[in-house]
Amino acid sequence: MSKAITTNSRGQWSRRLIGHDAVIFYILISVVIISMVTVNYFASTLTVGFLLIQVLPILLIAMPMALVIVSGEIDLSVASTAGLTSATMGVLWRDSGLDIGTVMALSLLVGVLCGAFNGFLITTLGLPSLAVTIGTLALYRGLALVVIGDQKVASFPKELNAFVLSKIGNTGIPVMMIFALIVIVFFAVLLHFTPFGRGLYALGYSPQAATFVGVRVGHAKFWMFVATGIVSSMVGIFLTLRLASAGPDNGTGLELSVIAAVLLGGVSIFGGKGNIPGVVGGVLLIGTLTYALRLAKVPETALIIVTGGLLVLSVVSPSVIAWGKERIRLNRVHREVQGQSASGITRA
Amino acid sequence: MSTVTHAPAVPRSSAFKRFFTAREIPVAGALIALIVVTYIINPRFLSPQSTKDLMLNATIMVILAVAQALVIITRNVDLSVGAILGLAAFGTGTVFDMFPSIPLVLIFVIGMIFGGLLGSINGMLVTSAKVPALVITLGTLYIFRGVLSSWAGSKQYFSGDNPKAFGNLSVDTLVGIPIITIIAVVITVAVAMFMSSVRSGRDLYAIGSDPDAARLFGIPVGGRVLSAFIACGALTGLAGVLYASRYNSVGALTGSGIELDVVAAVVVGGVAIFGGSGTVAGAAIGAVLLSTITGALTATRVDKFWQQAIVGVLILAAIIIDRVVSLRRARKLRVNEAKNV
Amino acid sequence: MATAVETAPASQAARTPALSLRGASKTFGPVIALADGTIEILPGEIHALVGENGAGKSTLVKILAGVHSPDGGEFLIEGKPAHFRNVSESKAAGISVIYQEPTLFPDLTVAENIFIGRQPKGRAGLISRGEMRRRAAELFATLGVPIDPDRIADGLSIADQQIIEIAKAISLDANVLVMDEPTAALSGVEVERLFTVARALREKGAGILFISHRFEEVFGLSDRITVMRDGRYIQVHNTAEVTVPAIVKEMVGRELGELFPKQEAELGDVVLKVDDLNSVGTFSGIDFEIRAGEIVALSGLVGAGRTEVARAVFGIDPYDTGSVSIGGTALKARSPKAAIAAGIGFVPEDRRKQGLVLDLSVARNVTLTLRHSLVRWGIISGQRERAAAEDWSQRLQVKTGSQDLPVSTLSGGNQQKVVLAKWLATDPKLLIVDEPTRGIDVGTKAEVHRLLSDLAGRGIAILMISSELPEVLGMADRVLVMHEGRIAADLNRADATAELVMQAATGSTKELHLERTDEELSTELEAGE
DSSP, X not given: OTHHHHTOOSOHHHHHHTSHHHHHHHHHHHHHHHHHHHSTTOSSHHHHHHHHHHHHHHHHHHHHHHHHHHTTOOOOOHHHHHHHHHHHHHHHHHHTOOOHHHHHHHHHHHHHHHHHHHHIIIIISOOOHHHHHHHHHHHHHHHHHHHHTTOOBOOOOHHHHHHHHOBSTTSOOBTHHHHHHHHHHHHHHHHHHSHHHHHHHHHHHOHHHHHHTTOOHHHHHHHHHHHHHHHHHHHHHHXXXXXXXXXXXXXXXXXXXXXXXXXXXXXXXXSSOOXXXXXXXXXXXXXXXXXXXXXXXXXXXXXXXXXXXXHHHHHHXXXXXXXXXXXXXXXXHHXXXXXXXXXXXXXX | OOOTTSOOOOOOOOHHHHHHHSTTHHHHHHHHHHHHHHHHHOGGGGSHHHXXXXXXXXXXXXXXXXXXXXXXXXXXXXXXXHHHHHHHHHHHHHHHHHOTTOOHHHHHHHHHHHHHHHHHHHHHHHHHHOOOHHHHHHHHHHHHHHHHHHHHTTOOEEGGGSOHHHHHTTTOEETTEEXXXXXXXXXXXXXXXXXXXXXXXXXHHHHHHOHHHHHHHTOOHHHHHHHHHHHHHHHHHHHHHHHHHHSSEEOTTTTTTHHHHHHHHHHHTTOOTTSSOOOHHHHXXXXXXXXXXXXXXXXXXXXXTHHHHHHHHHHHHHHHHHXXXXXXXXXXXXXXXXXXX | OOOOOOOOOGGGTTSOOSEEEEEEEEEETTEEEEEEEXXXXXXXXXXXXXXXXXXXXXXXXXXXXXXXXXXXXXXEETTEEOOOSSHHHHHHTTEEEEOSSOOOOTTSBHHHHHHTTSOOBOGGGOBOHHXXXXXXXXXXXXXXXXXXXXXXXXXXXXXXXXXXXXXXXXXXXXXXXXXXXXTTTOOHHHXXXXXXXXXXXXXXXXXXXXXXXXHHHHHHHOSEEEEEETTEEEEEEEGGGOOHXXXXXXXXXXXXXXXXXXXXXXXXXEEEEEEEXXXXXXXXXXXXXXXXTOEXXXXXXXTSSHHHHHHHHHTSSOOSEEEEEETTEEOOTTOHHHHHXXXXXXXXXXXXXXXXXXXXXXXXXXXXXXXTTTEETTEEXXXXXHHHHHHHHXXXXXXXXXXXXXXXXXXXXXXXXXXXXXXXXXXXXXXXXXXXXXTOOHHHHHHHHHHXXXXXXXXXXXXXXXXXXXXXXXXXXXXXXXXXXXXXXXXXXXXXXXXXXXXXXXXXXXOOOTTSOHHHHHHHHHHHX
16 A cells, blocks of 8 residues: 555654653753752752752662563562561671671672562463562561561761762762663663563563564563562662661651653553653652742642652543544545545445 | 163262361461460560550551452452552541631541542543553552652641541550451451452452353443442552541651552452452451561561561462462362262 | 446446445555445445456455545545445444444444444433344344354354354345455355355345455355446446456466466475474374475465464474474474474465564664574674675665565565565575465565575475465465365365365365355255255
């Protein structure tokens, strides 16, 4: 059918400029500009520091989460993994007498194990990730309670606590952002520029199509969950040091914020669609908006409504646009059909 | 394959076998085992007062699980129930504050209508936008919670603010069973009847089993799913009213985080997370099991910190058992067919 | 536009048609699925609809069923205009449809699948399960099949699922019964039972629309035949007054030779050797070889195990015993990655779900199989990717506006070329093609056939699975016919005839008994019970 040829209308760049990620960045930039003009104290280096340190946990976990959702799965256990890591780190530091480096390494192992357990249940047993990670969400948080009870451990080395909050020179940018940048670049390259990443898109759109081109579906998914576990553990360690306190409830509720940010960043919950720049935009948008509104003394409660509203809007708008396009198409078809009957091609 | 010569011998599975392959049997068994073991270790576990507490603790969760099961069976999910519960509970306090002498029946009606309206927002977004309910209700979870926070602020309503008769619903008993528990049981039975023996209830199963086939078959999928969300919201609203009766105070944080517990109860009760199978009775038993564990741990002096980990293990066990059973069934069928050839 | 239905054969002209569709059209995006859907079904007739895959039959069926609403045309039910907005309205108008692919609810019981939405009510308006079970058992007794009404539908064989669909359609007591290839998965005995039922319904005055690729069935059962081609109505005939070659010519619209440009190729060494492959409950004792340059067709009914064998060879599905080797080297089981590395390519039957990632661009789809060889220092080289994609799309003449367009915007034929391109880019020794021309317009079909023939000429071994007999007979050097998981016949090009293939496929050693009368059939059935 030669018809298909004529359907190309726009070039790659123009499509990119009106795409979902672009829109997210336009909104982000508008929010920043409006905030700088209207909100006192927003335009300062302090802003950058506070804002980034606030969104860092979401930003970090959003990276592997984006890959997991692109591949058509989901991981709800991330915050609990962070909590379990924090609890383990606290107890090890308090009771084992090991140096802090070893303690942190062992705590990171918690993430590896949590992720591998999720991966095992999902790939080897073929269970739905939604159900599995609701289960491990409860299990890991429960184990955190078992490990540390309702106590807190706060005696971490002061230099380390100060280090995670330190800034690069007088730019106001936290040193930890360098670390975050490494993580972002790693996952961006992995998703966009490697055979593995290509396989993930195929997997998210159609696991069967992926199998037919030789993607090892179980293998790919398993490592995605391990990666998510590791990054969640890193966040657990970061939160522990930032708050200078290890407790079972560190990171509670983070999973929903992460997923909201990833979806807002244009990753399709059905899998197969989305990219890392979009996700970074989504995270920063939520972070900036929250921070600006907080500075503007808008009550905390309104912030939650804004987050939820943005999320619903971002997933509903494509359907609304598609619906509109379909209406236009139908009207056109209708006119054509009427035109034809008017020109006399009617049947007896 | 059959040949013309032999009469069709229809293989029939016996009622006995059907009973023991039902999905809610393992959960019920676990619940009974839990109660028996705990009772042997500590007989006071089943003292009249303790039994009453167990029932009271399970009541709200049972209603929430039954409501959630309706939605999950259609291959959807409602994560906003915690916020709906909070809104209804705080709304109840507000209404009593404004009209202290309002008839009790009316407060229930108001709670259900309120919840139903919130549920209809979820339902309309899910059915019109064709986006998974997980995402939509995650969004409305934030929105509803935000609305509750700005409405309630730091204000709380205490049980003392409510009419005495309202609080008594959670104190008075009928043949040893608290009134609100009886309400929960009646609701469970009614919804179970609806789901098993009314055509539109069966449609919900068909939709969850294969939404495309349901559409092809002419089942009004959108309308049915919308109704399921409205019903879920209304029942959750009712649970919110009962919450205000049962607990000391309601405020901005009421019901937060409860949504995953509810989904967990439903899954533990044998309802498949991707719809199509399981029963509301199973979901109710799952809810009772999860809420009884807390009491059992206290009674057996097990460290209370184990409770959540055990909940996690139960959820995983439920889905693993379900999976293993269906794999074995599929394999058995495959081998049987091979024999018949 | 084609000519309108001129005169229906005189004998039936007097009756008001139970259903009449004229000039119906339907487009999906750039694809014209139906340009002129025209059919007329009289009460008490069995009307066959024939046409190649992609001729628009299924779209026409979906319009009758209320799944799609036509963009244009006239639709009359018993002489009155009809506009179905959904399936319920079509059902209410007395139209009942058996689809090509069974659409059962896997979690519900068999009985409930039959009666969903209209379950018999007992006391207090509640559903009576006993009554429902009894009625389902009655239906199965009429059809003479042993199916437990209480078992859940999940795990039923395709044939059993199809029988349940038939039971469902019969229980609706419809004025018009539409059967879209109901026999594709059924064995000879089951087909005969279905026909007995169809004839009984005709006696009761129902109009039946019957779609089939098997001419023996079409000619054995129908009263009239409507032919479609490329989404258009071509002609309607009285079955008694027309011959098979005449119908085929109308269906294809050209000489068969043009469509199957088979070249003679030199056969080389053995490329694929499959040795006693077994998979419990799916297939057993599969033993065959394919040489370089040879096209081997795997034929048989749907559900006979053809695709399953191919999937096991390619490592998608596991097998229990046996071995697969390529060029003398045994292949690791359960690893498509190893199969690809060994030089196998697989063009799967479901292009949209298995062959392509529809949302990805043409370029990305073409290079999906090459993703490991385009890498420089672990990172995919954009330059090499673009070059490879352009090279292969050009070689196969994929018609697309841009390499960056999602592959979903292409027509079916061009999509299939993209699938072929992505496999040819890997330089395969063996190409497995599963229903390579399903849902493709006739022009592209010939192109695909020519391409396959060329590839064989260049020494690639080809394993082709096809349900279309003309394709099998026209293209293959050798035909393997499967029946219930076994290879029932191995025929050379010279020996293979439609009759031999069908006999082996249905497992019958004698001719199908379609020429027998209803009375004979029913007395035989009664005697059997």
